[in-house]
Amino acid sequence: MASAELQTRTAAAFDDYTHRVETRVDGSLKGSTFLWADQSPERCRQVRQGQVLAESLTGKEPVSLPGALIHDWVGAVFIPGATVEKVVLMLQDYDRHKDLYSPEVTASRLISRNGSDFKIHLRLQKKKVITVVLDTDYDVHYVPVDKTRWYSRSLSTRIQEVENAGKPGESALPTGNDRGFLWRLDSYWRFLERDGGVYVECEAVSLTRDTPRGLGWLIEPIIRDLPRESLINTLRKTREAVKE
Numbered sequence: 001m002a003s004a005e006l007q008t009r010t011a012a013a014f015d016d017y018t019h020r021v022e023t024r025v026d027g028s029l030k031g032s033t034f035l036w037a038d039q040s041p042e043r044c045r046q047v048r049q050g051q052v053l054a055e056s057l058t059g060k061e062p063v064s065l066p067g068a069l070i071h072d073w074v075g076a077v078f079i080p081g082a083t084v085e086k087v088v089l090m091l092q093d094y095d096r097h098k099d100l101y102s103p104e105v106t107a108s109r110l111i112s113r114n115g116s117d118f119k120i121h122l123r124l125q126k127k128k129v130i131t132v133v134l135d136t137d138y139d140v141h142y143v144p145v146d147k148t149r150w151y152s153r154s155l156s157t158r159i160q161e162v163e164n165a166g167k168p169g170e171s172a173l174p175t176g177n178d179r180g181f182l183w184r185l186d187s188y189w190r191f192l193e194r195d196g197g198v199y200v201e202c203e204a205v206s207l208t209r210d211t212p213r214g215l216g217w218l219i220e221p222i223i224r225d226l227p228r229e230s231l232i233n234t235l236r237k238t239r240e241a242v243k244e
Helices: 006-031 039-050 084-091 093-099 216-243
Strands: 053-056 063-065 067-078 107-114 117-128 129-146 149-163 184-194 199-207
Touching: 006 063, 006 067, 006 149, 006 184, 006 199, 039 053, 039 067, 053 216, 063 129, 067 216, 084 184, 084 199, 084 216, 093 107, 093 117, 093 216, 117 216, 199 216
Parallel strands: none
Antiparallel strands: 053 067, 063 067, 067 199, 107 117, 117 129, 129 149, 149 184, 184 199
């Protein structure tokens, strides 16, 4: 399949978009409504009763950029019996993510830690029509808002598609010049201890290539469906890991 190239102006547009997301998120940390779920009584009820919810914040379609798409999804899950400290400590155990978030995470390790700042590596495997393997690095920062609320931000610093993963001819394609299944992934997490458990929310903002003509049947299920599916799986796996 033909490769796609991440254009400089497209990367800049994504950075501008995430800057606006961070401004909005920072405002919510100081406002009266901390959770996305609390913006709707019905949504909060569904999450409290055990559903894993996810919703696109861009409407029915991703944001279109030159040769690319921005996907912005937010999701929520409730973990009964948990404490916010237990949830945060589990998430910070990055060497175990390959076990806790399998099969989507096939390798994980903590690169370095400086207080509340982490540098981490994850190898991601996404299966949808075809299998895509990605080596990804992130800068992660945690903030305790108060005794019951935490916030964290995870920003991708490197994403490279891997060819022939796990085989003798394994190689990483040039950053931003691959098949374009994932070029950026920034995630904004919120944790609130309440109602005998912890509400966990994640807003995941990702950048992919657009759908090329003639290959929609192959590409579209990956770039259109995986952002939502990956978010729901991540939240579900988080609940399972904390309850172990």
